[in-house]
Amino acid sequence: MLLFLVFFVAQMAFAAGDVCVVCQREIRFKVFSREDKLNRTRCFLCEDCLKLPDNCYLCGLPVLKDFTRLPDGRVICKRDIGSVILDDKEAGLICDQVKEDLDRQLIRFIVIPATNVTVQFMDRVRLQELYKIIGNDFSCPNTLGCTETKIKAGRRVFEISLLSGQLRENLMTTCVHEYAHTWIIENVQPARRKKISKDAVEGFCELLSYLFAEQQGLRVAQADILANHYTRGQIHLFIEAQHQFGLNEVVDWMQSGTDAYLITNNLAGVRRLDTPKTVKTVPPPIYATHSEPESGPATLVLNGITWSPTRPMAMINHRNFEVNDEVKVPLGKTNVLVRCLTIQQDSVTIQVVGTGEKQQLRMDTR
Ligand SMILES: [Zn+2]
Ligand SMILES: [Zn+2]
Ligand SMILES: [Zn+2]
Known part of the structure; x- marks a missing residue:
């Protein structure tokens, strides 16, 4: 008492x-x-x-x-x-930028469909109606967006529908998530798609969202992805597998893995494949085809890092680097030849060839 x-x-x-x-x-x-x-x-x-x-x-x-x-x-x-995007036009521009940044980040790993995808925004009532119509196929239980696959004029097209009025960060990662679905449908054979569990599919889409959020410094969205239970734990295993084996192995597993989902305490299962690995042809960097601005950034800027313990990659002044790569990068009105010495999770060490001087570039923490 x-x-x-x-x-x-x-x-x-x-x-x-x-x-x-x-x-x-x-x-x-x-x-x-x-x-x-x-x-x-x-x-x-x-x-x-x-x-x-x-x-x-x-x-x-x-x-x-x-x-x-x-x-x-x-x-x-x-x-x-003040933190939500209510204007669909603005949301559309954000998604365009997301697609561009995502392509850049994943260029060495996967190519997201581009010309046959449309993105539209709808409120919750319309989105829920859509779920009822398309049933369980390809719908995301996260209720923030969904992707429909249609055949139009003999061609496969994807219609991504995203919930309007989302937080900017969540809009961005939801957009990545749905783009990841389009990649799966276009690049994973129907037999494998039938075998792989829905939780693993969602886990993979969340992994790409997570990596994108990490790269872009979207901390709220990153925390939301980790706290979300709808992949029934697959997201955590996907993140761990990506850390241990790299994104390439995870992508291979999605396409030809033996198991239906990733298994706790046996992440090496990500290396068990039904079909032998095919040698992937890595598409050339997209920047080569883009018209470049008249002058580059005034300083060397680390734009991003795609982390993998075995094959990390960095982007400096919009040029891709792996360790020991020497690449010409635009700097002011000229170009300099830069060698990448080391890549850490949040920084790189580089040397401007010919100067002998080493520099460390850090991620811009926004
Ligand atoms: Zn009160
Ligand atoms: Zn509130
Ligand atoms: Zn999904």
Whole structure:
């Protein structure tokens, strides 16, 4: 009993100083706590606010005033409204950029379909209707987007539908996820597609999203991918397999692996293939065909790293490097020959050929 009293007093003292995160008033009686799903922090609420009828679909907290209600019923709190992309045109431009960056990041591994893909945006009601129509085939249980495959004029086309009004970071990774589905449909034989589990398919799509988020510094999206349970643990195994064996092996497993999914404690299974490996022809870097700007960046800039313990790659001033590569890169109005000495997970060491001077370039942490 004494113990109970001490506990009770502590609770009251605790309550006295707390301000309700929703109404901003001091909490006078009972304190309730809820998780802010966006920041992953615990927040304190008063009893009145806890009973409010609407919750922000992003942070999950109740909304009191100055919130936005989208036509499909989703509610967004005042704090979060600035972080979502409500304009479909803007969302389209973001997705175009995502596709470009993704191609650049994955150029040595896979080629994502380009000319036969369209991206459209729809609200939650329309997206859920679409799920019902297309059934379980190729739909993502994550409800943020889906990919339909159609045959038009004898040609396979993909229609990607993404939920409108998403956070910018989630929009970007959802876009990558759906593009990953298009790659699977186009590059994994029907027999293998039939055999591979849906969780593994989702796990692979999430892996590409995760790697993209890592490269782009999308920390919220990265945390969301790790916290998401809908691949039933496959995402964690895919990330681990990629760390241990590299993305190439994971891609090979997707195309001709023996197992239906990755197995805990036996990640080497990613190397068990039904058909022998074919030698892949790596497409030439896309930059070669792009028209270059008149002058390059004024300094050497590390644009990105595709990490693999066995074959890491880096992009410097939009040129691809593996360790020991010597590549001419644009610098100001001229070009310099750069040799890549080492590639770490977040930095590279390079040398401008002829100068003998070594430089370390770090990832720009945005
Ligand atoms: Zn309150
Ligand atoms: Zn919110
Ligand atoms: Zn999916």
